[in-house]
Amino acid sequence: MHSCLLQFALVLTAVSACCGQTVVAWPEKPVPSTSKKVATLEDKRLSESSGLALGIRDPSVFWTMNDSGGEPCVFAIDRSGKTRAKVRVRDAANFDWEDIASGKDEKGSPCLFIGDIGDNLYIRASIQVYQIPEPAVKASGQPVEETETVEPQIWRANYPDGKHNAESLLVHPQTGRLYILTKSDDGKCALYAFPQPLQPKVSMTLEKIVDLTFPRLIRPGKRPHDNCMTTSACFSPDGTRMVASTYSSLYEWQLPKNQTLAEALAQPPVRIEPELLRQLEGVCYDTDSLTLWLTSEHLPAPLLRVSR
Numbered sequence: 336m337h338s339c340l341l342q343f344a345l346v347l348t349a350v351s352a353c354c355g356q357t358v359v360a361w362p363e364k365p366v367p368s369t370s371k372k373v374a375t376l377e378d379k380r381l382s383e384s385s386g387l388a389l390g391i392r393d394p395s396v397f398w399t400m401n402d403s404g405g406e407p408c409v410f411a412i413d414r415s416g417k418t419r420a421k422v423r424v425r426d427a428a429n430f431d432w433e434d435i436a437s438g439k440d441e442k443g444s445p446c447l448f449i450g451d452i453g454d455n456l457y458i459r460a461s462i463q464v465y466q467i468p469e470p471a472v473k474a475s476g477q478p479v480e481e482t483e484t485v486e487p488q489i490w491r492a493n494y495p496d497g498k499h500n501a502e503s504l505l506v507h508p509q510t511g512r513l514y515i516l517t518k519s520d521d522g523k524c525a526l527y528a529f530p531q532p533l534q535p536k537v538s539m540t541l542e543k544i545v546d547l548t549f550p551r552l553i554r555p556g557k558r559p560h561d562n563c564m565t566t567s568a569c570f571s572p573d574g575t576r577m578v579a580s581t582y583s584s585l586y587e588w589q590l591p592k593n594q595t596l597a598e599a600l601a602q603p604p605v606r607i608e609p610e611l612l613r614q615l616e617g618v619c620y621d622t623d624s625l626t627l628w629l630t631s632e633h634l635p636a637p638l639l640r641v642s643r
Contacts, residue, residue: 361550361586362606368643370610374416376636381410381418384630386434386504386567387617391445392469394622396420397638398447399630402616403431408481409447411472416638419472423483424449424465431455434567434617436513437469438506441532445469450504452515457498461538464490464504464513464529491538492529499524502616503568503579514568515541516579522549522563526600545597549581556611557583566616571624578627580618584608585627585641609641 376384383402390396396411396419407427411420431453440446449465466488473479490513503516513529527541552562561582568579570590577600578587585607590599609615612631619628627641 361603363550363552365584365606365608366643368607368609368641371640371642372610372637373414373640374638376412376416376418376630376638378410378412378418378421379634380406380421381412381636382634383616383632384636385432385502385616385632386436386450387619387628387630388435388437388447388569389572389619389621389628390469390472391437391439393472396472397619397628397630398435398437398469399617400432400435400449401429402433402632403429403453405429405432407432409435409449409467409470411470412638413475414638415475417475418479419475420470421479421481422467422470423481424467425484425486427465427487433502434504436504436506436569438508438511440466440468441511448504448506448513450501450515452501452504454498454500457500459498461491461493462501462515463492466490488535490529490533490535492541493538494527495540495543502566505568505570505577507570507574508572509574514544516547516565516568518565520560520564522551522560523547524549524565526596545600547600549579549586552583554583554608554611566614567618569619571620572622573624575624576620578607578618578620579604580615580629582615583611585618607641607643610639612637612639 385402388398400409407424407429433453434450436448452462467484499517501517505514517524525546526544549563551559586604588604614632617630629639
């Protein structure tokens with residue numbers, strides 16, 4: 336009898352068959368974690384902080400920017416919430432900037448990738464990602480004047496299966512490949528990859544890597560479908576983990592070296608339940624590839640650290 340019960344429990348909690356497909360159950364119970372509000376962003380210009388990226392040139396700062404309609408600028412903030420740089424992206428427009436990621440260019444120099452990938456109305460024939468060298472930042476306590484980048488590299492792309500909304504841009508730390516995780520109200524989304532090498536002056540067709548479905552979940556203070564909508568994502572600096580945020584939760588996958596990315600993401604993630612934020616829109620890892628940092632849209636904008 337115990338053997339039968341165990342087999343039944345495994346079926347319920349791990350894998351079930353549905354219409355010929357394998358359906359993996361995602362966890363409702365979160366793993367243990369501790370959330371701490373480390374600072375409030377002092378710069379009132381960051382009223383819609385959307386996206387967060389750890390600096391590579393200077394890991395003491397994070398890079399963020401405002402959502403659609405804001406200035407085409409990126410901001411460096413330190414862990415006390417102070418602005419250390421404001422940098423205007425030359426010849427750029429903030430149509431719907433939704434995420435930012437740090438990486439390296441073809442010569443190995445640190446750079447930032449800014450995802451102009453939002454499409455709430457499903458009207459965009461193509462999306463675009465701006466690539467700029469990671470700017471220098473002022474020392475703490477120094478006055479911060481606005482600077483401007485060199486002409487950015489622009490990578491344009493379209494989906495192979497129609498238009499999608501997205502708020503999550505990722506750069507793999509080892510391969511340098513760009514990825515986009517789409518967003519939908521019902522949680523059905525997918526991870527897409529840019530071709531390698533990237534092709535300038537054309538709209539590249541993205542490659543679908545894997546379908547994902549983020550579940551509805553009841554959490555006091557949030558609507559069930561808030562847990563379905565992806566708002567940001569990031570690879571860990573050592574490439575062993577990937578995290579995606581929703582308005583309610585964080586979901587994290589292990590990325591074993593002996594598995595493809597699609598195979599790793601087909602496994603159930605762990606769920607992390609951070610302190611509730613008004614509108615969680617940015618997540619990134621710290622240098623230890625374990626600690627997570629979060630920001631939220633709307634003032635006052637918090638900087639939150641999640642430890643496990």
